[in-house]
Amino acid sequence: MDGRASAFAAGTVLNALACGKGSAFAIDAETTAEVELDDSGVVTGEVAEDPDADTALIERCIELVVAEYAADAPDADGISGGHVRTESEVPMAAGLKSSSAAANATVLAALDALGVAEEVSREDACRLGVRAARDAGVTVTGAFDDASASMLGGVTVTDNRTDELLARDPVEWDVLVWTPPEQAFSADADVARCERLAPVAELVADLALDGRYADAMTVNGFAFTAALGFSADPMVEALPDVRGVSLSGTGPSFVAVGERAVLEQVRDRWSQREGTTWLTTTQNDPARTR
DSSP: EEEEEEEEEEEEEEEETTSSEEEEEEEEEEEEEEEEESSSSSEEETTTTTTTOHHHHHHHHHHHHHHHHGGGGGTTTTTTTEEEEEEEEEEETTSSSSHHHHHHHHHHHHHHHHHHHTTTTHHHHHHHHHHHHHHTOOOOOOHHHHHHHHOOOOOEEEEEETTTTEEEOOOOOOEEEOSSSSSSGGGSOOOHHHHHHHHHHHHHHHHHHHHHHHHHHHHHHHHHHHHTOSSSSSHHHHHSSSEEEEEEETSSEEEEEEHHHHHHHHHHHHSSSSEEEEEEEEEOOOOEEE
């Protein structure tokens, strides 16, 4: 039984490490998962871009989908294992929600393989991927904010302590991303230091819930660059011209949103930095099987 699905990268509006509330928006860069389910009782995984990558997350996604849905799926008698292969445009450990995109794509592809992808809501599928992320230890907060934006499209605001979706809106932004060569893993972030930002994070959450997403992300960016030890220089270089700019996730990428002509000027500045700078757009469509 075979299935295939894609989910999107995302940028940060509010990092959930400080107060448990988070916000993110989907961007037009995809991760695709191909799943083959079988009766082997063993789940294996591979990442096309990195043969040595840790595959515990995507393997756990398969295990949870099989445990939750195989028994009631048509023609799925005996299904107990399988293999998943992911291929991605999203750099790993860059703050662009590569883990959430991989989990979402894998869950949807496994549901597609079972023939039940259209019977399971995208929110429920997303929460299954969040469970897998917690089980695999790749997230501190559960990353429901990142995962919901990747799965549902648009910008989302969530309470990661209860996996509650507080708001979702479409956003039409051009997006500029700068990713330096180093990596930063979310699970390694200094949570205690970030929690000291809770009053600021609550203010950012209020801005986001008021629909002031771009303002919210800029406040978030200055707060979390300080807490996580990054320079705010890329943000200063983008302001005041862009609508919003922030460190994405726990870094090291920075993301700016606004008018394309303005972002092209910022791109010229950011491109002088070591790493990769690229222009894309927001993505308002949900993750999909194909």
